[in-house]
Amino acid sequence: MAEQNLIEQAESKQPQLLQHFIHLVTTNQLSHAYLFSGLPGCGKRAVAQVVAMRLFCQNPDADGMPCGHCAECGRILAGDNPDVVTVEPDGQRIKVDQVRYIKDEFAKSPVEGSTKVFIIEGAETLTTNAANGLLKFIEEPVANRVIFLLTTNKSMMLATILSRTQIVEFPALTAKAFAETLRQHQISENQIPLLDGLTNSLDEAKQLVADDWLANCQHELSRWFSQLAKHDDMAFVTVQTGLMPLAHDRDHQAVILDAIILLWQDTLQTKYLSDAAQSGFPELQTTMAKMTQSLTRNQLLKILTAVLDTKKALAGNMNIQSILETLTLQILADMKQNV
Ligand SMILES: [Zn+2]
Structure with a gap:
């Protein structure tokens, strides 16, 4: 997947949800914990990453979209911004040390910007312990932290997580x-x-x-x-x-x-x-x-x-x-x- 097309990808896969989230950012209404639920490849990660880019972008365009070219956008695309923490399952699961890493990062203040963004793919693979461990971060909003849990299988998520996040159902892609x-x-x-x-x-x-x-x-x-x-x-x-x-x-x-x-x-x-x-x-x-x-x-x-x-x-x-x-x-x- 060509990374420079990330914004285009999010726009073509989920135009309405992307617009909705960009609106939330520009009007300062972004909540602190979301669960993105939808089929593999439906654009969950692309939308979360573009939202992260928008939070850091130096030159958002007139529609409020991140520019995709500035230094900050570039660093996020390259996975090189310490304030955007992305985790995906290492093999079948998100491992214990990955969960520790998330918690450590959550406890730290943003390094440079004003916000820290967490994107956790395959959230359904968190063990019950790990998921419970994350609960306290999800439960009470911490200033300047946004967490996106991404799942292809919402039914495997703990009820306690479901009840504490805003669930966003990603519709199936258009043909x-x-x-x-x-x-x-x-x-x-x-x-x-x-x-x-x-x-x-x-x-x-x-x-x-x-x-x-x-x-x-x-x-x-x-x-x-x-x-x-x-x-x-x-x-x-x-x-x-x-x-x-x-x-x-x-x-x-x-x-x-x-x-x-x-x-x-x-x-x-x-x-x-x-x-x-x-x-x-x-x-x-x-x-x-x-x-x-x-x-x-x-x-x-x-x-x-x-x-x-x-x-x-x-x-x-x-x-x-x-x-x-x-x-x-x-x-x-x-x-x-x-x-
Ligand atoms: Zn930018």
Whole structure:
């Protein structure tokens, strides 16, 4: 992630929250303890850091945003301002010595400026003891201290922390901002629309593309769909040979079904929307267009209903292979019948 783009990142990911916090700073209303809660990659850290920059910036612009260029902004970007204390989990957790460091720093007065800012990522990984240790700093406002606790899993936070911080829920990224984030993490362009349909979490997206799982899934689903388009019974075999090896656990099974739903939603859009959103399966555009010409609206809706029902079947603990096989036979039958 290019650091010089931090302000742009915060602006593109969370424009409203950023504006809100800049307003709090410029009007001197910033509180002393916040819990930023939201999915990985949704801009929690970027917003906290830009707020820190704003507190120290020598030349904020007319909108109240930090300039991003002055010495103070530069030091924060470089992680080189002793009054901006940033901590992230060392491995699975925030370790005891990291907590000690936070406490020590909290007890010290600001070195140069008038404020000290604490940004603690992965706050849910604090042990109960550590979190309780931080409580007394959170409980009573200390002059010139601002603490931002960042979490992707609010449900793991202690109730005592939740009740003493201002909780700020970060909304999921817009499709555009999520796509931009995926690009920054070198995710292939032809996987971005599908990922956008499947998740809004950067971490989950990374897991899905790992070991080419998503690419293989896209490939096998395209094969399956093309076979269905030709009324080819081989689609049934593709379930066993192509899709089943990808369905190795419950999470991946659910993603396959979600991708199938997107596939048929895209097909329906191809039929009814001239300017369809970018498809998760760009290579199937021609096949989809052809298929929709040969199917009636009722046939398509019947298929889509069957596709949506697969999620209920999975939730009802039905075996994924029989779900996919039943669906394949159902679609082949629906395509033959002119309803
Ligand atoms: Zn500046």
